[in-house]
Amino acid sequence: MKFNVHLICNAHLDPVWQWRWTEGCSEALMTFRSAADILVEYPELIFNHNEAILYQWVQQYDSNLFARIQKLVAEGRWFISGGWFLQPDMNLPPVENLVRNIRIGRDFFKEHFGAEPRVAYNFDSFGHPGTLPGILKEFGYEMYIHQRPEKEYLDLPDNLYQWKGLDGSTLATYRIEIGLYHNERSNIEQRLREGADLAVKLGRDVAVFWGIGDHGGGASRADMDKIRNYIPMDDRVNFLHSTTDRFYEGIRPLIPEAPVHEGSLQRIFTGCYTSLARVKRKALEASGAALQAEALTTEANSHTHESDCHPRESGDRNPLSDIWKDILFNDFHDILPGSCTEPAEQDALELYGRAMENIRRMNMHSITRINQSVPELKAYIPVTVFHSNSGLNTFPVEFECMSDYRPLWTGEWVLRLFDRNDCEIPSQEEQPEALLPFHGWRRKISFMAKNMDPGVHHFHAKATDDRRPTTDGGHPSSVIRHLSFLALHDTADSWGTAAWAWRDLAGTFETLPGSKMIVEHGPVRTIEQEIRKYGESRIIINRITYAGWPVTEYKIRVHWNEERMRLNVTIPTDMASPRLTAEIPGGADVFAPDGQEHVHGRWMVVTDDGRPTTDVSHRSSVVRLMGIAHNGLHGFDFDGKEIRLSVLRSAAYCHEQGFSLDSGPYHKYMDLGIHDFRLALWEDPSIDPAAIAEWLITPPLVWPHLSIG
Structure with missing residues (x-):
């Protein structure tokens, strides 16, 4: 019996990598x-190709083609x-992005080509959750x-296997086993011979992915x-010009007996978990x-009983759809992971x-x-x-506004906050962004929203000379931990090729004398500031503790x-039997305490009960927990x-380890300059970590001075 070698012709085309998107489009x-x-x-x-974005460019710029x-x-x-x-990074985007990536692509191909592929692929993504x-x-x-x-980085039971996901779902999966997803100009006969050899050895169909690739x-x-x-000279197998779906049909009978791999497909290129931190x-x-x-x-549609009220500036385009396409484009596996050039980074930003x-x-508009x-x-x-976080009903809110049309030049004035029923909401005035000597003309207000359901809520503020006594804004159950900031040597390339741990300490950021101070203190929160220095770098730390809310914000x-x-930030755990669970796209996974660099989403939780779990919310029986x-x-x-969180790394842009940086002209290094980031820590097991992450990244929207009614 002759087996088939499926020749799957494609043209791997990175929209962005060593080039900008305009070159990728061209x-x-x-x-x-x-x-x-x-x-x-x-x-x-037969020619095979993925990625709706490329077809959309053709549709836009060459309708005849x-x-x-x-x-x-x-x-x-x-x-x-x-x-x-497109073929995104699979580790870093939220699951909502991955789902939209698939849905937008499938909808486009079904509408314009009547196509619904049965085989998905991401040839070049750096790991899979x-x-x-x-x-x-x-x-x-x-x-x-x-x-x-590849096999040197991840041992699989076979290249054709059943992948069992964290939810128990099992999917037939194939790791490319002959060469890469493309061929070089000089080795197509070698690939054909390797394909025939492997088909005879394994006694099954195999696939050879060929076609010049990366830049199309x-x-x-x-x-x-x-x-x-070549084909007439090798009669051991049948060579078929084929497709990914046809290859699947050829190996489909073997899948029930294929070995099983459970869990994520990791790791490779650990530098990509941190490179281009701004992106x-x-x-x-x-x-x-x-x-x-x-x-x-x-919410706006429910108030006005309209189903589609997006502002449209031209044609019938839905601006939210275009917004998502802009966001998803940057999920590409050479943009978001940080392996592109500096001009491409600027395009992404x-x-x-x-x-x-x-x-x-x-x-x-809404x-x-x-x-x-x-x-x-x-x-x-x-x-x-406007509050849309269904996992939180008590949380801090802050906004800035003007106290009056002109400064209140005389007297001592304070802005007080009230709800729609004129009940006062405890609030706190703080220093706004502007630094002007105008007698508090512009004010920053913080308050704690309590028992607030998702939706739109209305308040009002007014200036008064009735100053109330200030109460303590600290909270005894807030997590107060000493964060250490470490400078580590990192001479790896943009991908962090073959680097599995980052432990080569260069030095620690030390507190500048006289820099510790309390910058805000009131009934809502206390903000303490500290400045630390290492080498030519500084870190300004604002630690925020809240009254009645057991979360410490940084x-x-x-x-x-x-x-x-x-730069790494280190957080001690102080637990006898710690177990770390962290978010991955669409779920959570447990990570071993191995001191190796791993990748996760927006949150992690460490427990000391030693029980395997991916349900880390509402666990009142946990002895100790840190989120x-x-x-x-x-x-x-x-x-x-x-825990050491990697904050940023200043590797050279789009640098592969074979290119020496030790001599020659100056090269450009990523992530230099100013960065702002936020952390939240808590020990309350009833807190939903995903909700805290959402609040941290997407806080409530506030519109002061907008008429109501």
């Missing part, structure tokens, strides 16, 4: 045109494979193909001629803000900026519709708050000026005594 147009031309010349060839591709797909010559919007089998099965996928982590390319006439010449923080901010905007739009500005415009539909609240300073600003080093949430510190290590 290459997509050229690669797709070349593929359409060569399919005419070689009638046996798009029509040619539609015809080739209908004829079975061009196969829509994978079916996603254990929640992915369940996600893929919900979309109807029957198999998943990946390349990384695909099939070449030279390679097609070599394939035509990582903006990614979470933008995704959270888009979800918040969706919730506010839904500008794209997040566009998304955030469009979100602010949408929110303004909240004005809501406020115009509710009973009037006559107030000198109206205040509107707002931290870093002035980082150390090249080829990394940590943050706004994008994805890399961490845990040795059982302390």
Whole structure:
């Protein structure tokens, strides 16, 4: 019996990597045109390609080529494979992003090509979470193909295996076993021979992924001629120009007997958990803000009894859909992980900026519709708050406003806050962003929202000369831990290739004499400030404890000026039998205290009860617990005594370890300059860690001075 070698021609095309998106778009147009031309010349060839974003570029910039591709797909010559919007990083984006990536891609391909691929793939993503089998099965996928982590980094029972996810879902999975996802110009015959050898050895069908790739390319006439010449010389197998779905059909009978791998597919490229820290923080901010905007739009529709009231500036485009596409584009596996160039990083940050500005415009449209539909609240300073975090009903809120149209030059004035029924809300005045000697003309107000359901809530503020005595804003059950900030040597490349732990200490940030002070103190909270220094870098730490809320918040600003080093923040755990559970996309996983660098989402919880669990909320029986949430510190290590969160690393941009940095001209290093990040710590087992992370990244929206009614 002859087995089949499935020749799966593709053109791996990174929209961004060593190049910016405009070059990626240009290459997509050229690669797709070349593929359409060569399919005419070689009638046996089938071309496979994923990633809706590339097809959308063709649709936008070359409609005639798009029509040619539609015809080739209908004829079975061009196969829509994978079916996603693009091939993202799989570790860092929130699950909402991954789901939208799949849905947007599948909807596009079904609408324009009538295609619904059964096999998903992410050839080049740097690891895959254990929640992915369940996600893929919900979309109807029957198999998943990946390349990384390769066999030298991850031992699998076989390259064809059943992947059992954390929810118990099992999905047929295939790790590319011959070469990579592409071939070089000189080795197509070698790949064909290796494919035939392996098919004979294993006694089953195998796949050879070929076509020039990374910057596009695909099939070449030279390679097609070599394939035509080789096939008659090797009659041990059948060589088929094929597709990912057809390959799945060929191996489908073997899947029930394939060995099982349980859990995530990790690890590779640990530097990517931290590289380009600004992009990582903006990614979470933008995704959270888009979800918040969706919730506010839904609220506005319920108030005005309209189903679709997005502001539209041109045509029928839904701005929220465009916002999500901007956000998802930056999830690409050479942008969000931090392996691109500095110009590409700037493009990504500008794209997040566009998304955030469009979100602010949408929110303004929604909240004005809501406020115009509710009973009037006559107030000198109206205040509107939108809260969308279903996991929290008690939480801090802060906003800035003007105390009057002109400064209140005489007397001692204080702004007091009231609800719609004129009941006073305990609040606290603090220093606003502006530093002007105008007698408190602009004020910052903080207050604790209590028992507040998700939705829109209205308050009002007014200036009064009735000053109340200040009470203690600290809270005895707040988590007070000493955070250490470590400067570590980091000479690895942008990916952190072959680096599994970061423990080479260069020095510790030390407190500057006289820098410790209490900067705010009142009935809502106390803010303590401290400045630490190492080398040419400084860290300004603001620790915030709240009255009646058992969470300690840290707002931290870093002035980082150390090249080829990394910054870690260390948090002691002080537990006898610690067990660390951390968020991954769509769930949570347990991590061993091995002192190695791992990747997680927005939060982690350490318990000392030693019981295996991924349900870390509402656990009153836990003896001790410490929770940590943050706004994008994805890399961490845990040795059982302390957690080290990786804050940033100043590796060279888009640098691979084979390129020496030890001599020659100056090179550019990532993550230098000013960074702001936030942490929250707690020990209350009833707190939902995902809710705290959401509050930290996407706090309630506040509109002062907006008319109500």
